[in-house]
Amino acid sequence: MSILVGRKTRVICQGLTGRQGRYHAERMLRYGTQLVAGVTPGKGGSEVLGLPIYDLVQDAVDETDADASIIFVPPASAVDAIMEAAKAGIGLVVCITEGIPVQDMLRLKAALSFYNTRLIGPNSPGIITPGECKMGIMPGQIHQPGIIGIVSRSGTLTYEAVQQTSKVGLGQSTVVGIGGDPVHGLGFIDCLEMFEADRKTKGIILVGEIGGSEEEEAAAYIQRHVRKPVVAYVAGISAPRNRRMGHAGAIVSRAQGSARSKYAALEEAGVMVVFNPALMGAKMLEYFRG
Amino acid sequence: MKLHEYQAKALFREYGIPTPKGVLVDALDKLEQAARSLGGDEWIVKAQVHASERSQVGGVRWAHGMDELRKAGEALLGQRLHTGYGGPGGQRVDRLLLEAPVQLEQEIYFVMQVDRSLERVVCRVSQSGGSTGAERAGGEIEIVQVEADAVLGFMPFHYRQLSLELDLSRQARRRLAELMQNAYRLFRDKDLVMLRINPLALTGAGELVALDAKLTVDDNALDRQPDLRALHDAEQVDAIERAAEEHGLHYVRLDGDIGCMVNGAGLAMATMDLLKLHGGEPANFLDVGGHVYGPEQVAKALRLILSDGQVKAVLVNIFGGIVRCDLIAQGMIEAAGGQGLRVPVVVRMQGTEAYAGLQALAASDLGFITTHKLEDAARLAVEAARAGVAA
Structure with missing residues (x-):
């Protein structure tokens, strides 16, 4: 599964x-x-x-x-x-x-x-179920079959989450890069719904970034529908407003799309947020160790 | 890509959207003649810069009579406006748009843009336009929104709804319908992501006139919009950002002193975040690309970062996937070019050929500080920058 x-x-x-x-x-x-x-x-x-x-x-x-x-x-x-x-x-x-x-x-x-x-996607690194099927451009060797579902708007930052979960021995069930464009296909909520229903997935890491309101919408969804533990990191807390940061969708305009607003929404929904991108795997492990 | 107001207004006229009478001026000695051609004894002098709030920094001035006109011109033309855009140096004013005033009854806020979560083009209006209006007040002032259908666009019921909300006269209702049709046609034809008119003047006769015009073109569509690409004013962009653009790198200049070079936009932002967490300040955002590229690209990127005089230390963070770390290392050694490095460069590599890459850097004796660990890299870079400041 x-x-x-x-x-x-x-x-x-x-x-x-x-x-x-x-x-x-x-x-x-x-x-x-x-x-x-x-x-x-x-x-x-x-x-x-x-x-x-x-x-x-x-x-x-x-x-x-x-x-x-x-x-x-x-x-x-x-x-x-x-x-x-x-x-x-x-x-x-x-x-x-x-x-x-x-x-x-x-x-x-x-x-x-x-x-x-x-x-x-578009502008996605793809999707991988470790040990079974890789449809994308991600380096296969950092993945490990396991229990964490990862969904992310980024490429290399996703690899970071993958490597961290491999290293602490949790591994990944499936990893989905939904892409860095403002308008794209599957979103956070679609993937959260599937991970919640998937028996193999025991925990979820959500990697967001500045721009738009998908993380806020995901937070509202998690609060109502997700029972599995969720760890989230949102890139761009240090990004200036009104500047596009590489991805077409990564821009804070006016009051909308800031990392702070996304963190606040996720925290309120009971998500375990990390401000340090090096600690995504460690935070997940901490939860499973109780 | 942003357009200047005068460029946007030329497109408006082409698409039947009324604008005030205006003349573009690029030299002080042409100012008086331009004013005479407009007539009257009162004019508005508007600096042509890519900023959304130029009036807050004195970029828009009213002039009564020729003396004031000259003074306004001197205060703006050739000067730099510190708008928060275009890097720490501000933006140079190369052109002024001189306009005749419009007698108006009301200033309306009007914007058309792509709403990414609705996945539609939306049109938003408010009765409170102008520099003190909807835009600045955030959520306090009521803004009404209608959404275009992907197939049918904006429909007459949308015009009716907005007209009622704005409490428009019969004449003005007709004008609003025309404006929305024309603006949407422009929006689609030219691949815009944002079209903003603030303020949109409502005159006593029920006419609507675009007093300001801000257009942003989709960067991804410039290949099929060569006419718009040709309108790009590179002078408005920070010099280092411009050089980066020419090399196909996405670089954003920031205020700090630690240069950053990272592969992938998300990881680049995360690296900046981590520096901040350790008490450092990033000097830039730079994504060298998550895909396939050679050592030359890396060498260019590193030289670019070092060309910023503010930079006291550099943090390079590469997660090798498709990209091989040893090739990146080769590019960095090339950039150092035998003459050594101006400032400490901390390199963290992980993933494909990371070991080989870090080893090559250490063996080069050029002073690279190497590590596998993200956290350590950030800490080392912050320490190096502090030591640089102290020295």
Whole structure:
């Protein structure tokens, strides 16, 4: 058990023939992910890394029974790639692409509401169920099968949480990077709901950052619906207002989106917050040791 | 990317949004002629800088007669406004927008923006516009909001709702409907993330005139908006930030004395937070990227950080994943360039090839201080900066 992806997940890669796609596909295969095909318009019929390449997602699905797709295409074609996957009945789409215009995302999200497709990202490091399935660009070797569900808006900061939980021996059930863009697919609440229902997950680490109000909304959800212990860290308490900090979504504007407001909401919801990013794993361990 | 007021107003006119009569002036000796072409004996002199509250720092002045006009011009043109933007040096005023005053009955606050949690474009208005109005008062003044449908945009019922809230006359209602249609068309065509008119003047005749104009374009859409990209005024950006931009690095200059170089935006913020927790002050935010890049990128980034005279120590924090720590180390040694380091550089590496990276740095004899531990790295950097200040 775990959430969203596991041993049986059959994955295709849209953009497998590109430099980034190929590089990461190789690593996913080595990790043991069931990567079964690639899709690149115009390259159908060829083979890369021993995998068949199709022109259309629908053809790849028909031939391989794939149920998930990971996308490495440039921002200008990413919305098209996501919609093509949705139309072909892919249940889970992970979009790594960074730099999709926000108004494209608004239209995409509205259009996706007609499909039963879950989107992770864009601008996401991906998702991994350690020892079973890696759909993303994260370093596989720092992960360890275990009991902590991690959900994060960041990339390398997620690796920090992963490494800390591996080191204290808790390991991870599933790790989801929901992406650093202001408008994106799965959110904190979706993942919290799945982690709460997942039998393997015993505790949850939420890694937030400045900008927007998703952490506040997650706090309200946790208070009402989550019984499992939650540790949270919010990056950017030292960030100035009105400056975008790397991620398109990481900006404090006026009274909204500050780390302080997020910490206050999470604390009120009974979440174990840490102000020190080096202590996410230690805090979780402290809870389990009682 | 932010646009200047004069650039935004040119777009407004193109899209049928009324603006006051105005002339752009880039030299003091052109001021009088510009004023004469506008007529009257009263003008508003507006500094063209990328800041949201320039009137609070004297960036907008009223002038009665030519003497006052000259004085206002001298006080602004070529000077630096300390708006809190553009780094500690403030922003230079290269242009003035000279405008004729508009007789008005009411100042309205009007904004269209992307609401990330509703995942829609929203339009917010308030009866209390102007520099003392909705924007500054935070939550105290009532702001009404309507949300555009992803397919249909703003509909007549939205206009009706806002008109009622603003208590508009029949004539003004028609104008508000036009304004919302035009503004939304502009918003979509030009990939804006924010369009703000504050104040929007309501005249006695029921006309609506955009007295100010603030537009922010989606940075992710600039590839398909080449005309807007060409409007970018790099002078408004801090010099080091500008150099970083040219190298494809995301750098934000801050007030402290510990330079930071980190891979990944979230980890970069977390590193700044940790420095603060240990009593230090970060000099910058710098994300060298979470993806694949070479030693040259790293060398550029480190040189950039060291080019800030305020920097007394540097903290490098790399979590190798896809990125290999040994390659990063190579770039750092290259940046030090044999001449050694101007200030202590503390390096924490973790993940892929971290051991090899730290070893290469230690073996270089260039004075890098190395560790595996995040917490130790922050502490060492704060100590190094303090020692630097004391020396």
